[in-house]
Amino acid sequence: MKTSFDVIVIGAGIMGASIAAALVESGLDVALMEKGIAGAQGATRDTGGIVRGLELDAALRPLTRRGSLYGNPGIVHALYESALNRSGVAYIASAEVCGQYLEAVDSEGCEGIELHASVDALDNGRFSPFCAGECLLIERKGGTVDARVTVSNLCRYVSEKATYLDHLAVDRCVELDGHVQVHAGKLCLEATWVVDACGASGPLPRPSNAVHARTIPFTRFGCDQAPSMPIVAHHLNTYLLPLGRNLVQVGGQRRQRAEHADQLNLAPLDNEQDVMDRVSRLGYDRHHSLPVVTQVGWDAYTEDGRPLIGRSSAKSHVFIATGFCGIGFKMAPNVAELLAFELGGLMSGVSMDAAYRSVMEAFRPSRFAEVVLS
Numbered sequence: 001m002k003t004s005f006d007v008i009v010i011g012a013g014i015m016g017a018s019i020a021a022a023l024v025e026s027g028l029d030v031a032l033m034e035k036g037i038a039g040a041q042g043a044t045r046d047t048g049g050i051v052r053g054l055e056l057d058a059a060l061r062p063l064t065r066r067g068s069l070y071g072n073p074g075i076v077h078a079l080y081e082s083a084l085n086r087s088g089v090a091y092i093a094s095a096e097v098c099g100q101y102l103e104a105v106d107s108e109g110c111e112g113i114e115l116h117a118s119v120d121a122l123d124n125g126r127f128s129p130f131c132a133g134e135c136l137l138i139e140r141k142g143g144t145v146d147a148r149v150t151v152s153n154l155c156r157y158v159s160e161k162a163t164y165l166d167h168l169a170v171d172r173c174v175e176l177d178g179h180v181q182v183h184a185g186k187l188c189l190e191a192t193w194v195v196d197a198c199g200a201s202g203p204l205p206r207p208s209n210a211v212h213a214r215t216i217p218f219t220r221f222g223c224d225q226a227p228s229m230p231i232v233a234h235h236l237n238t239y240l241l242p243l244g245r246n247l248v249q250v251g252g253q254r255r256q257r258a259e260h261a262d263q264l265n266l267a268p269l270d271n272e273q274d275v276m277d278r279v280s281r282l283g284y285d286r287h288h289s290l291p292v293v294t295q296v297g298w299d300a301y302t303e304d305g306r307p308l309i310g311r312s313s314a315k316s317h318v319f320i321a322t323g324f325c326g327i328g329f330k331m332a333p334n335v336a337e338l339l340a341f342e343l344g345g346l347m348s349g350v351s352m353d354a355a356y357r358s359v360m361e362a363f364r365p366s367r368f369a370e371v372v373l374s
């Protein structure tokens with residue numbers, strides 16, 4: 001069996017699967033390792049799959065922008081597009097928040113953005129009586145991507161052209177001079193570079209106090225008519241995701257945190273009550289809306305709301321790609337493209353230009369305390 005690679009990616013959630021596929025496409029010799037079933041263990045299992053380019057934090061916009069950063073869309077963008085339901089995404093928000101979103105349009109040139117002074121233009125005005133004073137933004141190019149189909153297609157691409165090992169948990173990594181040993185049970189693989197894409201539950205050390213796990217509860221309820229597109233309801237601090245003609249998923253706000261995902265308390269708390277209270281303020285009255293199920297997912301969070309992408313310390317051969325704070329699904333194609341660019345450059349001795357470094361500065365893991373792996 002082949003045991004030596006250019007890059008080993010650990011974790012086949014949406015991020016690891018996307019990064020591995022982009023690295024394979026760029027010509028590197030890659031192994032992708034997953035402790036369970038791809039996309040079925042961590043945050044990706046429960047993702048809503050909403051993809052949208054508008055983003056309030058300007059530093060995140062290169063990650064959330066729709067389409068390729070460097071002109072060549074590549075396999076990951078292509079697979080996202082093929083699994084995209086182009087419904088559009090609506091934002092219900094105050095004029096002030098809409099103005100902040102529109103800065104993204106100025107700086108990133110997001111196409112297909114419509115601004116409306118009221119919510120009348122959404123679903124024949126059905127939200128108008130409940131959202132007086134709110135504005136409406138519609139991002140026509142946004143929508144939802146089928147996460148299961150996408151992860152599965154990404155892993156198939158990797159397994160056909162490189163190496164994909166599932167049901168194999170990585171126990172630890174040991175950094176030696178210029179390469180890294182990856183231990184998984186009896187197996188010891190090695191690579192010049194390793195990417196830790198293990199979300200909120202990885203086995204590798206990370207900068208101290210950099211990443212924690214946080215629950216993301218959601219409730220699904222049946223109703224007369226689901227909205228025609230996902231709605232980011234700023235004024236209610238939640239989202240509504242149509243799952244069918246009569247089924248809607250809504251994010252709950254009663255959250256818990258822990259150092260690792262396996263220490264989280266996954267009790268639903270009073271999220272169902274909280275969600276039903278919120279959606280009643282959008283006109284889903286209790287007589288015609290039935291809560292069906294409340295689930296508690298989780299993701300990896302950082303204190304500053306920005307992910308960790310880059311070397312775990314200045315000289316380390318381990319890259320970290322985690323801390324996606326509940327919005328990592330939409331970022332995966334661009335994160336994959338950026339890391340394929342950087343790791344491809346490192347393998348061929350090309351250093352990154354100033355523009356690249358300035359984009360990545362905000363995500364440097366060493367903005368938190370550095371780690372020593374071995």
Ligand SMILES: Cc1cc2nc3c(=O)[nH]c(=O)nc-3n(C[C@H](O)[C@H](O)[C@H](O)COP(=O)(O)OP(=O)(O)OC[C@H]3O[C@@H](n4cnc5c(N)ncnc54)[C@H](O)[C@@H]3O)c2cc1C
Binds near residue numbers: 012216218326328
């Ligand atoms: C309810 C919910 C709704 C969401 N909705 C959206 C949305 O609409 N849009 C959006 O952009 N984002 C959304 N998100 C956020 C998004 O889903 C996450 O940010 C994203 O899935 C993170 O992906 P990841 O690959 O980094 O982590 P994960 O999906 O957690 O993947 C990590 C992988 O690493 C593997 N792993 C861990 N340890 C090991 C080991 N020792 N060896 C090998 N493998 C290991 C795990 O098994 C797992 O498969 C949502 C999240 C939740 C929970």
